[in-house]
Amino acid sequence: xxxxxxxxxxxxxxxxxxxxxxxxxxxxxxxxxxxxxxxxxxxxxxxxxxxxxxxxxxxxxxxxxxxxxxxxxxxxxxxxxxxxxxxxxxxxxxxxxxxxxxxxxxxxxxxxxxxxxxxxxxxxxxxxxxxxxxxxxxxxxxxxxxxxxxxxxxxxxxxxxxxxxxxxxxxxxxxxxxxxxxxxxxxxxxxxxxxxxxxxxxxxxxxxxxxxxxxxxxxxxxxxxxxxxxxxxxxxxxxxxxxxxxxxxxxxxxxxxxxxxxxxxxxxxxxxxxxxxxxxxx
Amino acid sequence: xxxxxxxxxxxxxxxxxxxxxxxxxxxxxxxxxxxxxxxxxxxxxxxxxxxxxxxxxxxxxxxxxxxxxxxxxxxxxxxxxxxxxxxxxxxxxxxxxxxxxxxxxxxxxxxxxxxxxxxxxxxxxxxxxxxxxxxxxxxxxxxxxxxxxxxxxxxxxxxxxxxxxxxxxxxxxxxxxxxxxxxxxxxxxxxxxxxxxxxxxxxxxxxxxxxxxxxxxxxxxxxxxxxxxxxxxxxxxxxxxxxxxxxxxxxxxxxxxxxxxxxxxxxxxxxxxxxxxxxxxx
DNA sequence: TGTACATCAGTGAACGCGCGTTCACTGATGTAC
DNA sequence: TGTACATCAGTGAACGCGCGTTCACTGATGTAC
Numbered sequence: 001x002x003x004x005x006x007x008x009x010x011x012x013x014x015x016x017x018x019x020x021x022x023x024x025x026x027x028x029x030x031x032x033x034x035x036x037x038x039x040x041x042x043x044x045x046x047x048x049x050x051x052x053x054x055x056x057x058x059x060x061x062x063x064x065x066x067x068x069x070x071x072x073x074x075x076x077x078x079x080x081x082x083x084x085x086x087x088x089x090x091x092x093x094x095x096x097x098x099x100x101x102x103x104x105x106x107x108x109x110x111x112x113x114x115x116x117x118x119x120x121x122x123x124x125x126x127x128x129x130x131x132x133x134x135x136x137x138x139x140x141x142x143x144x145x146x147x148x149x150x151x152x153x154x155x156x157x158x159x160x161x162x163x164x165x166x167x168x169x170x171x172x173x174x175x176x177x178x179x180x181x182x183x184x185x186x187x188x189x190x191x192x193x194x195x196x197x198x199x200x201x202x203x204x205x206x207x208x209x210x211x212x213x214x215x216x217x218x219x220x221x222x223x224x225x226x227x228x229x230x231x232x233x234x235x236x237x238x239x240x241x242x243x244x245x246x247x248x249x250x251x252x253x254x255x256x257x258x259x260x261x262x263x264x265x266x267x268x269x270x271x272x273x274x275x276x277x278x279x280x281x282x
Numbered sequence: 283x284x285x286x287x288x289x290x291x292x293x294x295x296x297x298x299x300x301x302x303x304x305x306x307x308x309x310x311x312x313x314x315x316x317x318x319x320x321x322x323x324x325x326x327x328x329x330x331x332x333x334x335x336x337x338x339x340x341x342x343x344x345x346x347x348x349x350x351x352x353x354x355x356x357x358x359x360x361x362x363x364x365x366x367x368x369x370x371x372x373x374x375x376x377x378x379x380x381x382x383x384x385x386x387x388x389x390x391x392x393x394x395x396x397x398x399x400x401x402x403x404x405x406x407x408x409x410x411x412x413x414x415x416x417x418x419x420x421x422x423x424x425x426x427x428x429x430x431x432x433x434x435x436x437x438x439x440x441x442x443x444x445x446x447x448x449x450x451x452x453x454x455x456x457x458x459x460x461x462x463x464x465x466x467x468x469x470x471x472x473x474x475x476x477x478x479x480x481x482x483x484x485x486x487x488x489x490x491x492x493x494x495x496x497x498x499x500x501x502x503x504x505x506x507x508x509x510x511x512x513x514x515x516x517x518x519x520x521x522x523x524x525x526x527x528x529x530x531x532x533x534x535x536x537x538x539x540x541x542x543x544x545x546x547x548x549x550x551x552x553x554x555x556x557x558x559x560x561x562x563x564x
Numbered sequence: 565t566g567t568a569c570a571t572c573a574g575t576g577a578a579c580g581c582g583c584g585t586t587c588a589c590t591g592a593t594g595t596a597c
Numbered sequence: 598t599g600t601a602c603a604t605c606a607g608t609g610a611a612c613g614c615g616c617g618t619t620c621a622c623t624g625a626t627g628t629a630c
Binding site: 063064146149191195197200219220224225228230239241247251259262 | 441
């Protein structure tokens, strides 16, 4: 298991902690320090199973992930894996949680490196971190944001980790609201009543400083962000945006600039930063 | 095979025909009227194979699509299918082309039903048609816009049909430009040079009336559209937007309204149409 | 029009593979007296 | 501290399944003389 964000206590957004409380009523399994040799071994081997599964996922993709291959990779007999994982679906769940956590952590770290007052830069860093993590881990990304595995139903334990990225983005918005740095869209920022009430589930979990119209803007950008990353990763930009990494990064940066404006965060004067998209600061 | 848009001669966008010419250098297989009984039977059974595959796809999803199951469904022996389809990948390609064509046709029809001058309504009709087709055919949608099947590489023959939806959307933009009805975004509509040159592949296939900055806006909306539909279909809106069909439709309609503004098409005065999302006119 | 041959659709058996999951078992690790 | 029992990790074999693909074959449909 990756460490999953236990190390970012002070940086970790208030919002994420709130969401965590909401979602973590069950399934927290106290990971107290293991004592006996057996417990230690069990924890270690469980970790190795997940690591092997992740390797296989990265190499072959989710559809051809198999318990037998994982066992083979570890030099175990296939039935032995059942001491640690109750079924293939269970292993899938572990990987899904793991992927959400890895992405969430990457985004939190990237966004956390930017000065708190630089809201546009924080937003951009988060967006870029999503894309970069996805490019570096395409199969893990596809596992969580691609087509659902038929017959698999994600258990409750996935929804906490799944919300980490959104929590970061929303926290940026919250801070912008608090600092009064959000430019409301000139017109059309009134939201249809039906649309406002459609957002009830989200509003139940988000502070009231974020009014429906702002949430709507945020959701629009949220879906656009993942839509763009998915399109790039899934080959839909073929023959549309040039294939070179630089061109892809430039296209994405341009999207980020516009999303920033759409969501209402003031964009700094400099038109667009050139060169590597990997930089988060400056 | 679905009929694939041969019937919309006058409505079918100029742009789509242009793209078609660009893409159809090869792989057109003259479907002249079959003469002999053998040829007739062959065409018919090929159709039945695709229909059976589509049924299986709809029922089980792409990952568990198998030649043997298709054969079983048709009462044939599995090896007989190889008279019509050279491999499983070949069958997948047929289904992919079929799905793109079905979606493209649905969008063309919906958009074609709206009066030419009502640009915002045409745009909205196209967006809604995408969503409705996706909701009605989730597995076909996942096949073309979900995670790519590992190891499968889409052949050239898919890229023509894949561009039908974009062609409709771009045609709306073209008409808006021609009628001088596009409101340029107040600020930030200058595009970074690197981003402009990233769009070279798209610009090669699109009339010069569409400048880079406008294309960028169009792409942003394009990815947002499919990102939103994918999120809804793939379960990412769980706990965010209420689950009822009405709430989902209201959320989507609100997105459409904003995309319309983002892309620069003037939105009519009426704030939002209420009731069924299925209506395209009025 | 009639025969001889070529083409082709569909059969049935087989090859070789991988999968998830169960089950009785062995030996090592832990625990209670 | 030492023994008796319980717990648990890992083995190896098996069940039952489905898959893609090949191949020699049969019989029907088409074609050329």
